[in-house]
Amino acid sequence: MPLQKNLRNLTIKQIEAQDTYKVRLPVLRPGRPIEDCEFNNDTHKDTFHLGLYYKSDLIGVVTFMRTINEDLQERRQYQLRGMAILEEYQGLKYGDLLIQAGESLVNEKQGKLIWLNAREIAVRFYERNGFKVSGDSFDIPKIGKHYMMYKTI
Ligand SMILES: CC(C)(COP(=O)(O)OP(=O)(O)OC[C@H]1O[C@@H](n2cnc3c(N)ncnc32)[C@H](O)[C@@H]1OP(=O)(O)O)[C@@H](O)C(=O)NCCC(=O)NCCS
Numbered sequence: 825m826p827l828q829k830n831l832r833n834l835t836i837k838q839i840e841a842q843d844t845y846k847v848r849l850p851v852l853r854p855g856r857p858i859e860d861c862e863f864n865n866d867t868h869k870d871t872f873h874l875g876l877y878y879k880s881d882l883i884g885v886v887t888f889m890r891t892i893n894e895d896l897q898e899r900r901q902y903q904l905r906g907m908a909i910l911e912e913y914q915g916l917k918y919g920d921l922l923i924q925a926g927e928s929l930v931n932e933k934q935g936k937l938i939w940l941n942a943r944e945i946a947v948r949f950y951e952r953n954g955f956k957v958s959g960d961s962f963d964i965p966k967i968g969k970h971y972m973m974y975k976t977i
Contacts, residue, residue, distance in 0.1 A: 832878075834918065836925045839875035841866035844885040844906060847875075851908035863905055865889050872929060876909070876922050884909040886922040888930055893939060895958075898976065902930045904940040923953045927977050939974040947971055 845861040853860045865871055868889065876884035891903040904926065909918055930938055941964065942950050947957065955973040964970050 834921065835877045836874055836921060837877070839873050839882070839885070841871070841873055841887075843875060843882065844873050844887060846882055847885040847908045847910055848906050851910060852906060863887065863889075870933075874922055874925055874929075876918060878913065883913045884918055884922055886926055888926050888938070890935075891939075895972075896937060896939060896974065898937040900934055900936040902933075902935045902938050904938050907940075907946070919949060920953060927975075931977055935977065937974060937976050939972065941970045942973050943967065944969045944971070947973070 841862070844866075845858055848861040849856070849858060866873075866887070870890040871887065873885060873887045875882050885906060885908055886904060887906045888902045888904055891901055892899070893901060893903070904923075907919065907922065909922075927938065938955075939958075940950065940955070942955075942957075944961070950973050951957075953975075955975045958972045958974055961969045961971050
């Protein structure tokens with residue numbers, strides 16, 4: 825059952841972890857083996873993945889995982905991971921649709937806060953979606969500078 829549908833032939837629905845690899849690989853792990861697309865807890869029962877389809881093509885993905893980040897006081901927290909839109913569809917604000925759909929599902933599951941580690945180039949995108957930077961930047965090996973960001977919902 826689609827979570828969201830609009831006039832631009834875009835649909836968002838829940839997908840399996842393995843389905844996300846088709847978008848994670850070219851966007852987040854280019855040139856790396858498919859095994860590098862897998863995240864810890866991808867198949868955990870509390871994890872969910874959303875796929876954004878243009879007509880029948882999967883063009884964007886995002887993953888939400890229940891976490892226990894001790895730096896956060898709010899315990900009903902989810903981490904947003906693996907946000908990716910295929911290159912030819914970037915810059916069209918489609919990422920906003922995945923964030924909005926994810927937030928409403930987290931809300932349904934009684935989650936109160938979403939946090940993430942943002943690549944430097946994506947900080948503005950998350951800020952526009954209501955996330956705030958917390959603390960200084962830090963390095964994630966092979967990927968680069970990141971900022972922890974969060975949003976209470
Ligand atoms: C980050 C991402 C999910 C945002 O989704 P989106 O639908 O492209 O979001 P927007 O349309 O708001 O564009 C985001 C930014 O990318 C820029 N951009 C990226 N590709 C673009 C393109 N082909 N044409 C125009 N702008 C583009 C936009 O100008 C915007 O820049 P700004 O934030 O400085 O204003 C998506 O661009 C993406 O998958 N990027 C590569 C992977 C990545 O960095 N993921 C985040 C990991 S934390």
